[in-house]
Amino acid sequence: MAGSGYIEAIRQQIRVRHYSYQTEKSYLYWNRYFIRYFKFTAAKHILPTHIEQFLCFLANERRVSSSTQQQALCALVFAFKHVLAIDTDNLQFPYAKAPTRIPQVLSDVEAKQVIDQLHGKFQLIGCLLYGAGLRLTEALSIRLKDIDFENRTLFVFRGKGKKDRVCILPKMTIDPIQQQMHHVRETHAHDLSQGLGMASLPTSLLKKFGTSAKQLHWQYLFPSVHCVSHPVNDYICRHHIDPTTFRKALKKAVQKTDITKRITAHTFRHSFATNLLRRGHDIRTVQELLGHNDVKTTQIYTHVAGLHQTGVQSPMDYS
Numbered sequence: 001m002a003g004s005g006y007i008e009a010i011r012q013q014i015r016v017r018h019y020s021y022q023t024e025k026s027y028l029y030w031n032r033y034f035i036r037y038f039k040f041t042a043a044k045h046i047l048p049t050h051i052e053q054f055l056c057f058l059a060n061e062r063r064v065s066s067s068t069q070q071q072a073l074c075a076l077v078f079a080f081k082h083v084l085a086i087d088t089d090n091l092q093f094p095y096a097k098a099p100t101r102i103p104q105v106l107s108d109v110e111a112k113q114v115i116d117q118l119h120g121k122f123q124l125i126g127c128l129l130y131g132a133g134l135r136l137t138e139a140l141s142i143r144l145k146d147i148d149f150e151n152r153t154l155f156v157f158r159g160k161g162k163k164d165r166v167c168i169l170p171k172m173t174i175d176p177i178q179q180q181m182h183h184v185r186e187t188h189a190h191d192l193s194q195g196l197g198m199a200s201l202p203t204s205l206l207k208k209f210g211t212s213a214k215q216l217h218w219q220y221l222f223p224s225v226h227c228v229s230h231p232v233n234d235y236i237c238r239h240h241i242d243p244t245t246f247r248k249a250l251k252k253a254v255q256k257t258d259i260t261k262r263i264t265a266h267t268f269r270h271s272f273a274t275n276l277l278r279r280g281h282d283i284r285t286v287q288e289l290l291g292h293n294d295v296k297t298t299q300i301y302t303h304v305a306g307l308h309q310t311g312v313q314s315p316m317d318y319s
Contacts, residue, residue: 006043006083007032013082018204021231022137030075043084051076052093103270104261105304111271114263117253121222124176125246126253128154129268131170133289135160136247136265140240143199144181145217149174156291158202165291180221188219191238196227200239203232213237273301 010031014024034054040046051073058064058072080086106114115126128139138156146155152169159165169177191197192214199218206213220240227238247265254263261267269290276286287298 006035006079009083010079013078015203015232018202026071027075027078030072031079033072034076046080046084046086048080048086048088048091051080051088052091055093102300102303104267105274105301106259106261106263106267106271108271108275110257110259110261111268111275113257114250114253114259117256118249121180121241122246122249122253124173124180125222126250126268127170127173127176129265130272131173132167133269133272134167135269136243140220140222140243140246142221143217144184144219144221147177147181147221159291161291161293163291165288167289177221184219184221184223185216187223187238188216191227196236196238198235198237200230200237206233270301270304273298274304277301 007028011024011028014027019027034050037054037057038046038050054076055069055073058069064072077088080088111130115123115130118126125136125139128134128142129136132139132154134154134156138159141157142154143157146157147169148155149169152171152174154167154169156165156167188197197214198211199213199220201209201213201218209218212218219238222241223238224241227236229235230237243265250263250265273286273290276289277283283295283298283302286301287295290298292298
C-alpha cells in the first residue's frame with residue numbers, strides 16, 4: 001500500500017473532504033516525495049519518527065522555507081491521520097518560526113504604470129487585481145454569472161478558506177469586461193458546434209447542475225485556449241487560463257518600467273488595501289472587501305500605509 005495504492009487512498013480522503021485541487025496536488029506531491037525518500041514498500045513500515053527525519057532533511061539538506069516545511073508537515077499528518085490512522089500528536093520536532101513580514105506595496109501611480117505595460121486580457125486581469133483587491137486565482141475563476149454591471153460588483157465564489165464574498169467592480173473595467181465577454185460567447189458557440197461546451201465545475205456542482213454546465217453563464221471570463229480533461233471527473237471542458245501565463249506577462253511588464261520593487265500578482269492586492277486606507281476608508285470595510293476573518297490581518301496594512309505613525313516627525317526634519 002506504500003506505493004500507488006497508498007497515494008490513491010490519500011486522494012480519496014482528500015476528495016471526500018472537498019479540499020481544493022491545488023491542495024490535492026500539494027498533499028500528493030509531499031507524500032510521494034516522503035515515500036521515495038525512505039523507499040517504503042509497505043505501509044506497516046511507516047512511523048511518526050519518519051516525519052521528524054523527513055522534516056529535518058528538508059530543513060538541513062534542502063534548506064526549504066518555514067512555510068514549505070509547514071506545508072509538507074500538513075500533508076504528511078493528513079495521510080497519517082486519515083489513511084494510516086496513526087497518531088502524530090507527540091512529534092518531537094523543532095518547528096521553524098515563520099518570519100513576520102510587512103508586504104511591499106505600490107503607489108497608485110506605480111500600480112497603474114505596471115498595468116499600462118500589460119496588454120489585452122492580461123491588462124484586464126491586472127485592473128481587477130488592483131481595482132477589486134482580488135487574489136490571482138479569484139480573478140481567473142470569475143464566471144460570467146459572477147459579474148453584476150448594474151450594482152458594479154463581482155461575486156467571489158469559494159475564495160480562500162471556501163468563503164464567498166462580494167467585491168467592487170471598477171467602473172473603468174466595464175467596457176473591457178464586455179469585450180472579453182463577447183470573446184467568451186464566440187468561443188463557447190464554437191465549442192457547442194463541436195459537441196463540447198462544458199465548463200469546468202467542482203464535482204459537487206457538476207452533480208447538481210449536470211449538463212446545464214454547458215450554459216453560457218457558467219463559462220469563465222478568462223477561458224483557456226484549449227479544452228482539457230477534467231482532473232476529477234474526466235469530461236472534456238474548458239478551464240480558465242493558467243496563473244503562470246499572467247505571471248510571465250507581469251514579469252515582462254515590470255521589466256519595462258523603472259520600478260525597483262519586487263512585484264508579484266499579490267502585490268496588487270496589498271496595494272489595493274493600502275491605498276484605500278490612505279484615502280481614509282474604514283478598516284472594517286477594507287477587511288470585508290479583502291475577505292479577512294480577523295481585522296488583525298487587515299491591520300498590517302496600516303503599518304504599510306504609515307497610519308500607525310501619523311503625526312510623528314523624524315528628528316532629521318526638526319527645524
